[in-house]
Amino acid sequence: MQRQAAEWVVVRRRAPRRAIVRLVTYLLTGVGITAVGWVLFVTEPQRLASGDPNPAARAPLFVAICVVFAVAAATVPVWRPPRLAVNHYGLAVRPGAFRTVLLPWVHVEEVAALTVPGRRRGEAYLLFACDGHLGRHSGDRPRFVDRAVLREADRATEGRATGFDLAVRLTDFRQSPEGLLRDLAGFAPPHVLVADRVE
Known part of the structure; x- marks a missing residue:
């Protein structure tokens, strides 16, 4: 980072x-x-x-x-490549080329790395699950165009990404899934579940 x-x-x-x-x-x-x-x-x-x-x-x-x-x-x-930034307030996530979505930690419930093994090379995604209050008073509510990578992850995992609100491809970033989760856990408050899911 x-x-x-x-x-x-x-x-x-x-x-x-x-x-x-x-x-x-x-x-x-x-x-x-x-x-x-x-x-x-x-x-x-x-x-x-x-x-x-x-x-x-x-x-x-x-x-x-x-x-x-x-x-x-x-x-x-x-x-405008994908972007991921973090601080003690929350996360700034740009999954694609358009909008950067602000996710305050108070509305984030889970951050998970989902690795899908493949024949030639696996794909890995970083998923974010938020509560129903996101976007009402602070932060952004992910929109259809923001969820393109999430829909891709849901197809790649045969529905295992259901229940999450936003995703980025980990191949767009230099850190390993484990290292990135470890860094994010250093900023996440206690109520946020930080998990590594290997399918």
Whole structure:
């Protein structure tokens, strides 16, 4: 972990390899699609025999604009990778590229590392369970887009992540599940269960 400002302790991140691979894939696919569109429609006349504009002549430009938007969207996770920070007040969790969710310890009931063995390599998730009062007066209530990694964890574990409210992939961070849980337990108040679950 590394300290940021005076209060938050930020968990060190790995390079966002998953996001970079996705960006390169989008870029190469987009270049291919744009090239195919240009080859197919480059000979189209600008106007039809009737004198009206030919929509097919503008297809390469339309395809190129769509590719630019797709690649731009794929760059967001590269510049805003997942984030996890902790202090004695609570946790700041950004599971994806968009929102950082603030989870005060008073509303957190359990923090668990869930490791799922796989054939080639297992996947590990850090799960957060909160009480029903989260977001009413302080902190944030996780929304649908914030729960994308949680839904992935639930599928990977065949429903064992049910009952949790938020998740991050531990492969996005440098620390081992055991080391991260140990560090989080140093900040967690006594009512929070910190558990390591190996499936």
